[in-house]
Amino acid sequence: METICLPLAPSHRARLVSAGYRTLDSFNNLSPLDLARDIGVSSEEALDILKVAWRTKAIDGNSPKGANLLAGAKTAWDLLCEEKTMKRIVTFCEDLDVILGGGICRKEVTEVGGVPGIGKTQLGIQLAINVQIPVDLGGLGGQAIYIDTEGSFMVERVCQIAKACIEKLKDIPCTSERKVEECHTKLKVDDFLSNIFYFRACNYTEQIAVINYMDKFIEERDKVKIIIVDSVTFHFRQDFEDLALRTRLLGGMSQKLMRLAEEYDTAVVLMNQVTTKFSGGSFQLALALGESWSHACTNRVVLYWNGDNRFGYIDKSPSLQSASAPFSITTGGICNLERNKRIKMA
Amino acid sequence: MAPLRALNLPILTRQVLQFLAANGILSVEDFLVHDIYTLAARTEHQTNSEVLKQAIAEILSFIDSQHSRWLNGAQLLENLQQTVHVLPTGCEGLDSLLGGGLLEGTLTELVGPSASGKTQICLRAASHIAYHSQAAVMYLDTCNSFSSKRIAQFLNVLAKSSIKSKDQQGNIERAMKGIFHYNVFDVYSMLDLLYQIESSMQTQGKNESSRVRLLIVDSVSSVITPILSGSNLQGHSLMISLGVVLKKLALEYSIAVLITNHIVVDKTGTSKPALGESWKSMPHVRLLLSRDPVSNICDMSLLKHTSMVCDQQASLSLNS
Structure with a gap:
């Protein structure tokens, strides 16, 4: 999942991308203070950004990951029946x-x-x-x-x-x-x-x-x-x-x-x-x-x-x-x- | 590119990161475009200049070790002949136009006005490949146009033509269970889904038996059109990342990707493929479709192909 898909303010999104935070994985093990320093926002704002990222990640993580069958998939056979x-x-x-x-x-x-x-x-x-x-x-x-x-x-x-x-x-x-x-x-x-x-x-x-x-x-x-x-x-x-x-x-x-x-x-x-x-x-x-x-x-x-x-x-x-x-x-x-x-x- | 911290090198201590950040270097990209000699010169004024110099050298050598292997033309050709398969779509006209069928690792785009046969070709390719290659087919449907009934029709025809197999009904059922259909109604869920597919492929590895060989997106433009405008750069960047993800999936997991696109009419009244100039470079192969409403015959012409002569024509009957 990429950062540009996150529901954030465009200015924040632009700062994140230019500071190298392109994917959701790049938010792993990151403290709000580090983020605030890296992208030049207040630590409250950084915390908000992280919350959004974590929430999105939690939703992603919950979706079942079967062998081939991802969430929401139906085979043509099921559909025909x-x-x-x-x-x-x-x-x-x-x-x-x-x-x-x-x-x-x-x-x-x-x-x-x-x-x-x-x-x-x-x-x-x-x-x-x-x-x-x-x-x-x-x-x-x-x-x-x-x-x-x-x-x-x-x-x-x-x-x-x-x-x-x-x-x-x-x-x-x-x-x-x-x-x-x-x-x-x-x-x-x-x-x-x-x-x-x-x-x-x-x-x-x-x-x-x-x-x-x-x-x-x-x-x-x-x-x-x-x-x-x-x-x-x-x-x-x-x-x-x-x-x-x-x-x-x-x-x-x-x-x-x-x-x-x-x-x-x-x-x-x-x-x-x-x-x-x-x-x-x-x-x-x-x-x-x-x-x-x-x-x-x-x-x-x-x-x-x-x-x-x-x-x-x-x-x-x-x-x-x-x-x-x-x-x-x-x-x-x-x-x-x-x-x-x-x-x-x- | 990723932040430097994501490299997880032990040498990247807090002081080193602080020093780099003070010089405006946060991501790997920043590091690479920065003049390393100036940076090294700056370290002289620091108390821990030795550590910093060593850190810079280590980051450089780490990044150097990350590049992929160089391949020369001969190796690429060998790869192409040995590991890349051509997947016949079952539409004779299309297969002869493309030199056998859809190529694994490439992005093929069908462009055409409404009711020109794009979805029909997608459905037929899905059923043909699921039936003959016994592989999984992913069908991302953005305009509610997937028809399992039509798939069943195609499969019935296929099963009848191959007389030697006994268990016709079983084969049909197996093929239909190999076609996975997803409804996607906006670009965000589309990107999400593609990342999920990618991560599930990573864990699955290249398991030959149930491998995904064809990914169909019908249609790309339906999800892009609502967000694409001259002043909205976000929409544009979403479109490009969609293209990049599709290409990456195609190449890394050697999947044939088949997408469809609409037609727009410009001010002078000539029609051209939708999504503009920057999308033009995304597909490797581009086919223009048009249908004659009386005879129900679909004419195809090759607009773009990486290895074949363009402007060739072929036709295809849309009746079952």
């Missing part, structure tokens, strides 16, 4: 679920992008509802966090989709047979609403603050299974003169979101807007926030119009084939395209 048992969050559009490998995956960051009106917010609300499908009915029985930056979250719409969801669930047989009636009658729209935690972020500072706060919030509520940010882009597309600052902030935010997804077994869904990009002599639609942001997600789903139909396309994924599937949005939320037509004919 874990993944097989992990339930996914369905979208209620079977075609979309198929190309997503069964739904939105937990522990991963999924970015959803598309033109205005394509249904990003609708998909977000649908997922916030679907994550709550009880375990008895094959769902996760979780809770959702909805971070709204655009003000597009409509409670009326959530009610509609929740009602439709309850209707749909009536067709699904209950896995534990003894209380079929019970688990259907238990479903209430109000419960669906009370299990969505809604945050409204009005500028980018608030947005970052909310994401930083998530750790504490989720620790208190371990049933949170999905975090939806709708949209991650909005505040970062305006009033940003310092583009380098924007890249740094976005980079830091994406690392935090990934850590949240990993640590708390939640799915993270980020909505993104589109922009035009000049490439190959013509302007093409591309997702906003630029090149470095494009690495911020595990999976990316691009929603687009094809004729009169909405389509979803897997643009990036480490394990899924790139493929596209149609979906449709009705009063009851997201569903398959065919079913929609049947309703129209009836």
Whole structure:
């Protein structure tokens, strides 16, 4: 471990490095007085520095040092076994679920992008509802966090989709047979609403603050299974003169979101807007926030119009084939395209 | 460099250290850049000048004895041919471009835009090397993109192609248990982890059977981007020490290191590898990737290589 990684004041850090204290080991058997003399600070300050170094060292020393397996390591085999048992969050559009490998995956960051009106917010609300499908009915029985930056979250719409969801669930047989009636009658729209935690972020500072706060919030509520940010882009597309600052902030935010997804077994869904990009002599639609942001997600789903139909396309994924599937949005939320037509004919 | 005290020489008594400190010499580095003759002349005014002179001579001879052995070109070539292995990644295009595969002791960097196939190559190399060389693979994942499912797919293909082995399922399981995955979300924990890996290697020695042969960092730029800015020198120095540690691990424990990096677009609209000029010198080999979204074929070109002609092209299909 190097001295530059220690949480110290930059001036102290610079003095330590120039006096030769580059690694933590160089603090071994050192008295505060010696250190104070060597780097020219008061002995109290030197003692503080040593305390920091000792504490860091104690934490390091406690971590188990196995032959190959260091702290926090998992083998691919463990991960595969874990993944097989992990339930996914369905979208209620079977075609979309198929190309997503069964739904939105937990522990991963999924970015959803598309033109205005394509249904990003609708998909977000649908997922916030679907994550709550009880375990008895094959769902996760979780809770959702909805971070709204655009003000597009409509409670009326959530009610509609929740009602439709309850209707749909009536067709699904209950896995534990003894209380079929019970688990259907238990479903209430109000419960669906009370299990969505809604945050409204009005500028980018608030947005970052909310994401930083998530750790504490989720620790208190371990049933949170999905975090939806709708949209991650909005505040970062305006009033940003310092583009380098924007890249740094976005980079830091994406690392935090990934850590949240990993640590708390939640799915993270980020909505993104589109922009035009000049490439190959013509302007093409591309997702906003630029090149470095494009690495911020595990999976990316691009929603687009094809004729009169909405389509979803897997643009990036480490394990899924790139493929596209149609979906449709009705009063009851997201569903398959065919079913929609049947309703129209009836 | 370390403080003089860390040398633990018996001659370095309190008086000697005080004398040296009074002349502005605290670390070994200070000692080496200081004019020794002036220092010796200064000792004349001290009461214990004999002891001091002797101390200076002893420190000098101690430091002299510390340098590593000189190697000439012939010895290096012999080393390269006998002890350095080439690890095939299983991607034919890439292997032919690199003259057989990843070289132990070198840092190979894959550069490319999002969804250009960087992670796919990493996963494939990990499964191929874990399966064929029966060695441990370390996978440091900074962007949640490791997929054990995809590894299993690759291994299934590998197991099917090698008919002679009977215990296919067992081989797959063994290979998967040899791939160690770490989630790292900031540069500090990344450095921590690398030091831990280093210290565990030191204690373990070169145990051939379960030796780590491949270290993958996917991606380096994700952890560096949040801290790198023109005015923040700390971020810059963290980036450089990350590079130095990776190179040191690669060289001292003969590990092949595979890292990925992003693309940035500059003001003129041309795209180039992220992390700037000072990172450019870190990898020994640099490959630029791009993917054709229609055919799903990944094109690679060699941007930098220490021993091969650059600007060569190859392509690779990303389907299983």
